[in-house]
Amino acid sequence: MRSTLILYSGARLDLPAELFLSPNIQGHERLRIPSYSFFINHPSKGRVLFDLSLRKDFQNLAPVTVNRINNPRLEWKVSVPQDVPDTLIANGIELHEIKSIFWSTQHFDHIGDTSKFPSSTELVVGPGFTKAYTPGYPDNPDSPVKSADLKGRRVIELDFDSYQEPISIGRFKAFDWFEDGSFYLLDVPGRSVGHLCGFARVKPDSFILMGGDCAHHPGEFRPSKIAPIPKDLTPLHVAVHSKQTSVCPGNIAKKINTKSDIERSPIYKAAAMFTYDVDKSQWSVEGVQELDARENVLVIIAHDGGMLSVLQQAKGKEHLTFFQKEN
Structure with missing residues (x-):
């Protein structure tokens, strides 16, 4: 049976909102948010993950990221009681069963720790990723990814312009990953080089848009015209x-x-500091608004704190979520 599950391992971020959102609204000075991953199970073509959330040993990230997390002036707080591999294993999923991992972005709260997965698990990234971020650290001391994240495994960089019969979902270029209309990767530029979204069919005419970092808060695309x-x-x-x-x-x-x-x-716009291309990011937000307005599309960005209570209510009742192992 084909299924798409939201995977929450308990990872939390507590960040100054003004670094990511504009304007700064009194009473919402901090972004206290979860970080989600998505598990997609295809009955004949295997199991894949969209994003990996945070790695448990985040102090072992590339130095450019660790230095930012540890900078007291930035006031970043990170909590990772378990990571995605822990949660998969706790729910009976062996890591060798994961065929592909899709990174929506190179940001540390999405790339997790691919080194925990066997070399048979391939890594899929967006256009321009290889030029922008490889080689990884330590070969490139300024890279946000580590060579160990990529070493010994197949890395596929998508080229949405190379297909003979182009596909679009809304305004976004798309790639039909399983070639049966069940799961698409979308080219959603702006937030970072090669930013991707996932688009999964959960019913014949119902979909989940896995938004990655197309927005850090739903108020960036809601309300809309x-x-x-x-x-x-x-x-x-x-x-x-x-x-x-x-x-x-x-x-x-x-x-x-x-x-x-x-x-x-919308209440917010993306702050420029952590936005690669502000104009392209705004274009993408408008495209997300178009999909969000459709009754048959549920948009879930990687850090939608409002979804957490909904998922917790569904826990144990519907096959929608994987949660961290209970202590």
Whole structure:
């Protein structure tokens, strides 16, 4: 049976919001966020992972990243009780069963530790990755990836312009990985060199967009002109089937979004510091908005803290998630 599961190993980041989001909103000065991975199981073509979240021994990342994490002026806090390999094994998945790993970006909270996987597991990266980031550390002391991440395994760099019959999902170039329409890789540029998103079919006409770092917060693409804030909002604590009928006015968002067209304009934009190409990133955000407005597409970015409570409610009830092993 084909399945797509959100994998959460307990990794958490606590970062200054102003480094990643603009404007700086009072009361939301810190980004306290999870980091997700996705497990895709194809009945005949194997098991793959989209992103690896963080490695447990993050002090063994490339020095350019470790120095940033340890810089007291940046005030970064990182917690990784388990990593993706731990969580897979705890849920009965052996690492040799993973055929491919897709990195959405070279960022440390996505690349995990590929060295824990056997050499039979191939690594798939986006356009321009090889030129920008290889060789890895220590051969290139400034690289954010390590040579050990790549050594001894097949590394595939996607070229979306090389296919005889180009495919698009919305405005994004796409590659049909399993060649049956069940899982696509999307070229979503801007946030980093070679940034990828995943697009998985979970029902005949329903999809999950694995957003990677296309945004660090859902407020970068919500609300939008296509999917504005409704007149009334149902509070998150009200269960779907609850007898409660509590609503709150949609214009409550005016307190945090000071733009003139707040009902139709995202709360945030990406801050320039950790955005490779601001213009391309904004173009990609607009493309994500187009997909997000479709009722049959669920957009889940790698650090959507709002999804965590939903996933925890589903734990043990639906085959949607892998969680960290209980102590």
